[in-house]
Amino acid sequence: MKVLSLKAAGPVGNFELTDLAQPSVTDGHLLIEVHACSVNQIDIKIRQGLPIGPVLPSAIGCDMAGVVIEVGANVKGFKAGDEVYGCVAGVKGLGGTMSEYIVADAKLVAHKPKNIGMKQAASLPLVAITAWEGIARSQLAKGEQILVHGGMGGVGHIAIQLAASLGAIVSTTVHKTRDDGFLKSIGVSNIIDAGTTSVDEYKKTATQNNGFDAVFDTVGGTNLDKSFEAIGLNGRVVAIAARSTHDLSPLHAKGAALQVVFMLLPMLFGNGREQHGKILSELTTLVEAGKVKPLVDDKDFSLQEGGAAHAYLESGQAVGKVVISVR
Secondary structure, eight states: OEEEEEOSSSSGGGEEEEEOOOOOOOTTEEEEEEEEEEEOHHHHHHHHTOTTSOOSSBOOOSEEEEEEEEEOTTOOSOOTTOEEEEEOOSSTTSOOSSBSEEEEEGGGEEEOOTTSOHHHHHTSHHHHHHHHHHHHHHTOOTTOEEEEEOTTSHHHHHHHHHHHHTTOEEEEEEOSOOOHHHHHHTTEEEEEETTTOOHHHHHHHHHTTSOEEEEEESSOTTHHHHHHHHEEEEEEEEESOOOSOOOOHHHHHHTOEEEEOOTTHHHHHOTTHHHHHHHHHHHHHHHHTTSOOOOBOSOOEEGGGHHHHHHHHHHTOOSSBEEEEOO
16 A cells, blocks of 8 residues: 655655555454545644654554445444544554555544545544534533634634534634635634734624633634633633643633643543544534535645645645545
């Protein structure tokens, strides 16, 4: 089978297309023929040397969509020929999805939505699970105001749709890339240009200076301080990029809570993997009902062009998720 192997951490030139033996299915796992895999920001960090990735040389990549070839012992609910998707690899001990076949823990996999293609399905798992966990931790209720930072991003555009499906009033910040028509179509009430609008300005416009009931920060860094400014009394801030140092006194002054989501933990430590499969199964229902629509960039990449796909995502030119067509 063809595998795009990362020889060593570093630039995209370290990828090499190689031939390896097709893996054998094991207990509790599925052998999957990969049709598409997506590139996430965490994949770039792992390629650059973040020490949570597979032992190199190896394929990297977390997300995939494909077809079940063989079902291992002690697996229920799947059969050969099923179209599936999942965030199943890309970290220590799990290999990567930039490969024609992968053996995946069945707990991490769900049946693919029938109304979307393989590329769209492959774009969803990591960002959708992250968004799902973040919205759950925000304890969002119908009629509440939520601010999603980075609404055009992978996690952001799914978080918006999940929040809207709960009946929340959604505001979002956008940066270099914006598509107001798309954002309105998925449930955004207020679109905020992060480069030209201050927190005080959009807090006044959207919440009459009360602050938001919840803030979902997909950006991190200094933007997290803006989230602390934007949150209202007893509000909930959810962050997915919190590897930074901040003054928490604004949260204390408002009695606000901070929750951090790191969705790769079940994959790294093995605990709670079945929750990922359950989330994706529920997501499939929402996608098939038209309540969640993935945004995928128009540019096509083959497996051999995986390095170019990484470079394209890094360039900031992508509008939506970057997906590699393996078949």
